[in-house]
Amino acid sequence: MEIPFTKMHGLGNSYIYLNLYQFSIKEEELPDLAKVIADKNIGIGSDGLILIHPSNKADVGMRIFNKDGSEGKNCGNGLRCVAKYAYENRLVESKNFAIETKAGNVQAEVHGDRESIKEITVDMGQPILQRSKIPMIGKDKEKVVAEAFSIDHTRLEVTAVSMGNPHAVFFVDKIEEAPLTTLGPIIEQDQRFPEGINVEFVERVNEKELHFRVWERGSGITQACGTGACAAVVAAVLNNQLEKEKEITVHLAGGDLFITWAMDGRVWMRGEAKTTVEGVFYWERNN
Ligand SMILES: N[C@H](CCC[C@H](N)C(=O)O)C(=O)O
Numbered sequence: 001m002e003i004p005f006t007k008m009h010g011l012g013n014s015y016i017y018l019n020l021y022q023f024s025i026k027e028e029e030l031p032d033l034a035k036v037i038a039d040k041n042i043g044i045g046s047d048g049l050i051l052i053h054p055s056n057k058a059d060v061g062m063r064i065f066n067k068d069g070s071e072g073k074n075c076g077n078g079l080r081c082v083a084k085y086a087y088e089n090r091l092v093e094s095k096n097f098a099i100e101t102k103a104g105n106v107q108a109e110v111h112g113d114r115e116s117i118k119e120i121t122v123d124m125g126q127p128i129l130q131r132s133k134i135p136m137i138g139k140d141k142e143k144v145v146a147e148a149f150s151i152d153h154t155r156l157e158v159t160a161v162s163m164g165n166p167h168a169v170f171f172v173d174k175i176e177e178a179p180l181t182t183l184g185p186i187i188e189q190d191q192r193f194p195e196g197i198n199v200e201f202v203e204r205v206n207e208k209e210l211h212f213r214v215w216e217r218g219s220g221i222t223q224a225c226g227t228g229a230c231a232a233v234v235a236a237v238l239n240n241q242l243e244k245e246k247e248i249t250v251h252l253a254g255g256d257l258f259i260t261w262a263m264d265g266r267v268w269m270r271g272e273a274k275t276t277v278e279g280v281f282y283w284e285r286n287n
Pocket of ligand 1: 013066071072073074078165166198216217219222224226227
């Protein structure tokens, strides 16, 4: 099967993008396709697969699949890339339009002209803070903020935030000492998170900056995570480390994102999106 694709990334968080306005693929084939296409040896190599599809709920639709073939419900870096692709390829005419995700619609705006889009702003909506909606098991109190969380003989404090997809945020004194590779995969699968979890370690630099590293559910360490950066800023405000309404620079491994948790409760994300490769993937279903 010949599959036309575009590889794009947001701060090094790369996905293979398929334009389902051009062709279709069976639903049951998507997890296997995501695993193969994201594999650097037998596929193209990326953090996962993203579908850009016609929508009857918004101007354009996005679905995200992780490296392991599991489907996520939202993807901040993916949303910026989808917005760039949709505007450049005239799937939408306006610079400001709605994108459907499995977590609901978001509003995106591209900045710059069609030939040179500088950056994209996305209204990521309100974070979800109620334990049972993260989801996280335990006594269902309003929020999970700096809750004692022991794992693998290590005592941590977790703040849980959903941006349509679940995030466990842990504050550390020095980001370079964050136990990302040791505790990331264990926390991802911990039974306290019935649907798994994206894991972020965050260091507060000052009242307008955070350092950030992530172990993603279904993809492992990535260079950046847009929904994770939003969750980190929300968690920092909840822990009285930052204030609402200020634009925070989140320093991720792959670069900077600019996040604001506005007084009305909505989270705004601003950042780049890049196209790196266009081509055809030759998929033999048995590999
Ligand atoms: N990299 C994405 C998040 C992927 C989330 C996915 N790992 C999951 O929730 O299962 C981002 O930029 O927001």
